[in-house]
Amino acid sequence: xxxxxxxxxxxxxxxxxxxxxxxxxxxxxxxxxxxxxxxxxxxxxxxxxxxxxxxxxxxxxxxxxxxxxxxxxxxxxxxxxxxxxxxxxxxxxxxxxxxxxxxxxxxxxxxxxxxxxxxxxxxxxxxxxxxxxxxxxxxxxxxxxxxxxxxxxxxxxxxxxxxxxxxxxxxxxxxx
Numbered sequence: 001x002x003x004x005x006x007x008x009x010x011x012x013x014x015x016x017x018x019x020x021x022x023x024x025x026x027x028x029x030x031x032x033x034x035x036x037x038x039x040x041x042x043x044x045x046x047x048x049x050x051x052x053x054x055x056x057x058x059x060x061x062x063x064x065x066x067x068x069x070x071x072x073x074x075x076x077x078x079x080x081x082x083x084x085x086x087x088x089x090x091x092x093x094x095x096x097x098x099x100x101x102x103x104x105x106x107x108x109x110x111x112x113x114x115x116x117x118x119x120x121x122x123x124x125x126x127x128x129x130x131x132x133x134x135x136x137x138x139x140x141x142x143x144x145x146x147x148x149x150x151x152x153x154x155x156x157x158x159x160x161x162x163x164x165x166x167x168x169x170x171x172x173x174x175x176x
Contacts, residue, residue, distance in 0.1 A: 008062060010070050032120065036135065057138035064142020071095070073146075081107055084147050096120070103168070110150065112171040114140070115158075119167045122160045131159035133167050140169055150174075 006012075016025045043052035072091050078084040089100040098116035105112050117123070121133050137154040144152045151174040158168035 008066065010066065013070075029120065036121065053134045056134045057141075060135035060138025060140075061142040061145070062138075063135075064139040064144075065146045066142075067091070067139070068143055068146035072143075078147070081105070081147070088143060092116070098123075098167075110144075110148065110152075110171075110173050112144075113157075113168065114171065115166045115168045117166045119160065122167065125161050127163045128161040130162065131156040131167075132161045133159055133169075136167065137169065140171060144171060 040052060040056065043055055047055070068088070072078075072084075072087050078087055085100075085102050085105075089102075092098055092100050098119045101115045101117070103113045103115055116136065119133065119136065121136055125132070133156045137156055141152045141154040144150070144154075152171055153174050155170050156167060157170050158164040158166065160167060
């Protein structure tokens, strides 16, 4: 795929102040979910659930890396894990993505349990009997990859859409 038109670059974010002088950088959550869930529907109809999930996970992964590169660590790279998590938490809150809480951390084994309350993707949705935050799984994997240079498996273990009132994720190094 040598001639791609839409390979991601931060340029796609654009100059929001110039482009939206009246509306600014905010929109309603319904618009975000309309985009995400119609895209998911089309992907699932065309490629099946498993491949749609892989695509969304991979997109979240790329977004997590770029979010860290351009937002979390735009001024300087954070070496200390606690300081890094603190910066991620602040930026997720500032961007109104969700409220991050590190519930368990083992820095030696690089395993973590974290939760995201008021998650952008699903908080307030009905109980669907299955987790829906596949994009978030990838996003979190991308964040941890950016910080450590290592690959991680991230799995949502609790979701608003399974009756829980927060999204909880298990993070561990990818099996070799």
